[in-house]
Structure formats: structure tokens, C-alpha cells
Amino acid sequence: MEYLNPITAYNGLQELLQQGGNVLYVIMILAFAMFSFIMERLAYYFTAHRGTVNRLRKEWEDRADHTSWRAHAIRDELIGQVKAKTTTNVAIIKTLVAIAPLLGLLGTVTGMIEVFDVMALSGSSNARLMAEGVFKATIPTMSGMMVALAGLFFSNYVERKGIRETARFADSLND
Numbered sequence: 001m002e003y004l005n006p007i008t009a010y011n012g013l014q015e016l017l018q019q020g021g022n023v024l025y026v027i028m029i030l031a032f033a034m035f036s037f038i039m040e041r042l043a044y045y046f047t048a049h050r051g052t053v054n055r056l057r058k059e060w061e062d063r064a065d066h067t068s069w070r071a072h073a074i075r076d077e078l079i080g081q082v083k084a085k086t087t088t089n090v091a092i093i094k095t096l097v098a099i100a101p102l103l104g105l106l107g108t109v110t111g112m113i114e115v116f117d118v119m120a121l122s123g124s125s126n127a128r129l130m131a132e133g134v135f136k137a138t139i140p141t142m143s144g145m146m147v148a149l150a151g152l153f154f155s156n157y158v159e160r161k162g163i164r165e166t167a168r169f170a171d172s173l174n175d
Contacts (some may be wrong), residue, residue: 021114022140023107027140030103031147034096037089039153041158044085045165052085053169060173075173082169093158097151104144111137126174 002008017024056078063069115133122129 008122016139016144019136019165021107021111021136023103023110023140027100027103027107027143027147030096030100031151034093034151035154037093037096037114038154038158041089041093044088045161047086048166053082053165053172056169057082057172078114078173079166081160083166086165087159088160090155090162092149093155097148097155100148100151101141101144104141104148107140108137111140112139 017028060066060075060078063071063074066075111133115130115137118129118133119126
């Protein structure tokens with residue numbers, strides 16, 4: 001149960017950030033931003049989406065004309081409003097997901113540069129020094145991939161939910 005202690009978790013995070021280098025701080029900020037956008041999307045679906053759909057459906061149902069060209073243009077506009085609401089911030093989330101592994105690779109490259117620098121300064125290829133540097137270089141890669149995998153799951157979920165909700169709204173206007 002020691003790992004559930006917040007102080008232990010904080011100390012472990014600090015140790016990881018120190019071992020991983022400066023790029024790990026950037027990955028942490030990226031992860032915070034990405035999950036903030038994901039939480040915003042989930043909060044929208046659990047709180048505001050139903051009200052938006054009901055308001056727009058009522059606007060459609062209050063119209064007397066549902067068959068003219070103008071009515072179809074208004075219907076398309078209402079569907080467009082739902083689509084715009086459901087796709088807000090999805091592109092940002094997908095971009096952050098794509099950037100995370102690239103930042104991890106950047107951390108690997110900078111870590112390997114440090115390994116080669118130590119080798120050049122010491123004038124030898126000490127396996128112990130190299131192993132420590134390679135270990136330090138792989139931490140940002142692992143972190144970037146973990147952030148990207150988690151973000152990929154949620155970005156796909158939010159994107160699919162938006163497509164389903166838009167289609168569901170469009171189908172409800174046909175009834």
C-alpha cells in the first residue's frame with residue numbers, strides 16, 4: 001500500500017522527471033493540455049449536448065414547413081450546428097496525440113547526444129556510463145508513447161461519439 005501514499009507518488013514522479021530530462025516536462029505539459037481538452041469534450045457530452053440537441057430539434061419541430069428547399073437548407077444548418085458542437089477541439093486532441101511520440105523521440109535523441117558527449121569527454125566507451133545514458137534516453141520515448149496511446153483511445157472515442165450524435169440528430173429530424 002506504500003505506492004498509494006501521495007508523498008511516495010510525488011517523489012516517484014520527481015525522480016522520473018529528473019531521470020528523463022527536460023523533454024519530459026514538455027511531455028507532461030502536453031499530456032495535461034490533451035487530457036484537459038478530452039475532459040472538456042466528455043463534460044460537453046454529459047452536460048450540454050442533450051440541451052443543445054433538444055433546443056435545435058424544437059426549433060425544427062416549431063417550423064410549419066418541412067419540405068421546401070428553404071426548410072432543407074435550415075435542416076442542414078441545424079445539423080451543421082450539431083456537427084460543429086461535437087467536433088470542437090477534436091482536431092486539437094488529435095494533433096497533441098501525434099506530437100507526443102515525436103517529443104518522446106526528441107527526448108531520446110537529446111539523451112543519446114548526452115551519452116555520446118560523456119563518451120567523448122571520458123575518452124572511453126565505458127559500458128556502465130553508456131547504459132545509464134541509454135536508460136535516461138528511453139524514458140522520454142516511453143512517456144511519449146504512453147501519452148499518445150491513452151490520447152489515441154480517447155480521441156477516437158470522442159470523434160466516433162461526435163459522428164454518432166450528429167447522425168442521430170439528423171435521423172431525428174427526418175421523423
